[in-house]
Amino acid sequence: MWWQDTLTLAARPRGMHLVTGELVAAVPLSGVRVGLLHLFLQHTSAALTLNENADPDVRGDLQRWLDRAVPDGDPGFRHTLEGPDDMPAHIKASLLGSSLQLPVRDGRLLLGTWQGIWLCEFRVQGGNRRVVATLQGE
Amino acid sequence: MWWQDTLTLAARPRGMHLVTGELVAAVPLSGVRVGLLHLFLQHTSAALTLNENADPDVRGDLQRWLDRAVPDGDPGFRHTLEGPDDMPAHIKASLLGSSLQLPVRDGRLLLGTWQGIWLCEFRVQGGNRRVVATLQGE
Amino acid sequence: MWWQDTLTLAARPRGMHLVTGELVAAVPLSGVRVGLLHLFLQHTSAALTLNENADPDVRGDLQRWLDRAVPDGDPGFRHTLEGPDDMPAHIKASLLGSSLQLPVRDGRLLLGTWQGIWLCEFRVQGGNRRVVATLQGE
Numbered sequence: 001m002w003w004q005d006t007l008t009l010a011a012r013p014r015g016m017h018l019v020t021g022e023l024v025a026a027v028p029l030s031g032v033r034v035g036l037l038h039l040f041l042q043h044t045s046a047a048l049t050l051n052e053n054a055d056p057d058v059r060g061d062l063q064r065w066l067d068r069a070v071p072d073g074d075p076g077f078r079h080t081l082e083g084p085d086d087m088p089a090h091i092k093a094s095l096l097g098s099s100l101q102l103p104v105r106d107g108r109l110l111l112g113t114w115q116g117i118w119l120c121e122f123r124v125q126g127g128n129r130r131v132v133a134t135l136q137g138e
Numbered sequence: 139m140w141w142q143d144t145l146t147l148a149a150r151p152r153g154m155h156l157v158t159g160e161l162v163a164a165v166p167l168s169g170v171r172v173g174l175l176h177l178f179l180q181h182t183s184a185a186l187t188l189n190e191n192a193d194p195d196v197r198g199d200l201q202r203w204l205d206r207a208v209p210d211g212d213p214g215f216r217h218t219l220e221g222p223d224d225m226p227a228h229i230k231a232s233l234l235g236s237s238l239q240l241p242v243r244d245g246r247l248l249l250g251t252w253q254g255i256w257l258c259e260f261r262v263q264g265g266n267r268r269v270v271a272t273l274q275g276e
Numbered sequence: 277m278w279w280q281d282t283l284t285l286a287a288r289p290r291g292m293h294l295v296t297g298e299l300v301a302a303v304p305l306s307g308v309r310v311g312l313l314h315l316f317l318q319h320t321s322a323a324l325t326l327n328e329n330a331d332p333d334v335r336g337d338l339q340r341w342l343d344r345a346v347p348d349g350d351p352g353f354r355h356t357l358e359g360p361d362d363m364p365a366h367i368k369a370s371l372l373g374s375s376l377q378l379p380v381r382d383g384r385l386l387l388g389t390w391q392g393i394w395l396c397e398f399r400v401q402g403g404n405r406r407v408v409a410t411l412q413g414e
Contacts, residue, residue, distance in 0.1 A: 002310045002414050004381060034140045036176060036272055038312060040379050042388030044328045049232045052182045057217040061225050062232060064214060069207070069345070076340060079333040087337050094325045094338060094372055096232055098391075101239060101377060103178050103270045105142060110270050112180030115236075132379045132386050134312055136274075136412075138140055172280045174314060174410055187370045190320045195355040199363050200370060202352060207345070234370055239377060241316050241408040243280060248408050250318030253374075274412075276278055 001035070003028055003135040006042075009119055011127050014085070016051075016059035020117045027133050030107040035137015037109065040099040042130045045089035045123050047096035053116025063120075066092050089122035096120055104137055139173070141166055141273040144180075147257055149265050152223070154189075154197035158255045165271050168245040173275015175247065178237040180268045183227035183261050185234035191254025201258075204230050227260035234258055242275055277311070279304055279411040282318075285395055287403050290361070292327075292335035296393040303409050306383040311413015313385065316375040318406045321365035321399050323372035329392025339396075342368050365398030372396055380413055 007026050009019060027037060041048050052058040070091045073084035080087065100117065103110040119129065145164050147157060165175060179186050190196040208229045211222035218225065238255065241248040257267065283302050285295060303313060317324050328334040346367045349360035356363065376393065379386040395405065 004310045004379065006386075034142045034272070036274070038377060038379065040377075040386070042386070042391065044326065044388070044390050050182065050236050051232050052228055055217055057215075058225065058228050061215045061217050062229055065208065065212075065229050068214075070341065074341075076344075077333075077337045079328075079331055079337050087334065090328055090334050091338055091341050094327050097235060097373060098326050099377060101176060101178075101237060103142060103176065103272050110144075110178070110180070112182070112268065114182050115180060130388065134310070134379050136312070172278045172410070174412070188320065188374050189370050190355075190366055193355055195353075196363065196366050199353045199355050200367055203346065203350075203367050206352075235373060239314060239316075239375060241280065241314065241410050248282075248316070248318070250320070250406070252320050253318065 001137055005133055007131045007133055009129045009131060012121050014121050014124050016063050017119045017121065018053060018116045019119045023117055024109060027135055029104055032104045032135065032137035033106060035104040035135065037102045037104055038099065038134040040132040042132060044093050045086065046126055046129055047093050047098055047120040048100050049096045049118050049120060050100060050115050051118055052114050054114065085124050092122045139275055143271055145269045145271055147267045147269060150257065150259050152259050152262050154201050155257045155259065156191060156254045157257045161255055162247060165273055167242055170242045170273065170275035171244060173242040173273065175240045175242055176237065176272040178270040180270060182231050183224065184264055184267055185231050185236055185258040186238050187234045187256050187258055188238060188253050189256055190252050192252065223262050230260045277413055281409055283407045283409055285405045285407060288397050290397050290400050292339050293395045293397065294329060294392045295395045299393055300385060303411055305380055308380045308411065308413035309382060311380040311411065313378045313380055314375065314410040316408040318408060320369050321362065322402055322405055323369050323374055323396040324376050325372045325394050325396055326376060326391050327394055328390050330390065361400050368398045
């Protein structure tokens with residue numbers, strides 16, 4: 001069984017955002033006994049990652065660590081036409097990755113107790129973000 | 139053909155650990171002519187990565203680099219209740235990632251000569267770690 | 277439907293290289309209505325990542341950022357027998373990852389407008405690189 005659709009995540013401010021519920025609600029998981037869900041972000045200045053789903057300070061701390069490791073407006077960057085946050089966004093995107101694959105069992109994602117899906121928005125004005133969701137299983 | 143099970147890796151000390159043999163032994167690869175094995179860690183303070191399977195110094199050097207890049211007890215962190223190694227563990231987990239997908243051919247993983255599966259334990263007391271293994275193929 | 281083959285990317289100099297066209301040409305995507313393509317690099321000193329496919333400065337800036345974050349010949353490294361660029365290559369490989377999974381629709385990869393597949397060659401003399409391509413779908 002294959003299902004595939006392109007989902008749209010509404011524009012969010014720069015930062016880390018929990019989107020587990022929104023994505024799960026848009027995918028017909030209930031028909032799958034065992035399978036995999038692939039989530040693929042069609043962008044190069046944002047990322048999808050799995051991390052802690054409870055304390056918002058984890059999201060802030062990870063964002064601040066990345067902002068320090070890859071500072072806006074680093075004078076070494078040559079790709080600067082799209083603004084001081086653009087090249088850092090590309091670097092962070094490759095560090096965290098643009099896709100996730102998650103196991104499915106009996107109609108539910110097999111996430112750990114503390115795992116949530118984060119949309120990592122690295123641009124100040126990132127706009128809507130498209131996610132291609134592909135579900136396969138039996 | 140689909141097969142899925144949750145494997146348990148016994149608690150290991152903080153550091154990088156080769157777990158290729160242990161994971162391979164627990165998965166019925168022999169029944170698959172061509173396929174994919176997905177390994178999914180249900181935790182947010184450890185990671186799975188592929189890297190060099192021979193010299194233990196590679197594991198030590200990667201661990202030390204991460205410990206320097208994301209230091210324990212960084213005074214900028216706000217998520218500190220679970221100890222000085224907790225927030226760094228979350229950051230390292232997103233940098234390295236919590237899942238792997240590996241090609242299968244004629245009952246064997248198609249790893250390169252020098253590739254091994256590492257469990258990266260970022261907590262001092264991480265406890266057992268659960269891995270959901272999903273095998274598909276024909 | 278399953279298809280799997282090992283592709284060889286010819287040796288490239290240290291740096292980031294766009295390989296989307298070369299890889300796509302080698303995979304029989306046209307027979308797939310909906311599916312996934314998995315690309316798996318059988319090496320631990322190079323990486324595959326998705327990033328911007330237009331301005332070569334993005335590739336140079338990401339390379340320079342990584343070279344600063346993980347410097348050649350860091351005196352803290354113990355794994356030094358294979359040269360000053362070897363241990364940094366292993367670290368960068370785990371940071372960026374060695375595989376990609378991409379959605380397929382109506383015979384084409386569903387990449388975003390600005391997304392391209394990069395081969396990240398971290399060694400000065402990396403040689404040919406092998407990629408196991410696994411295509412599944414219906």
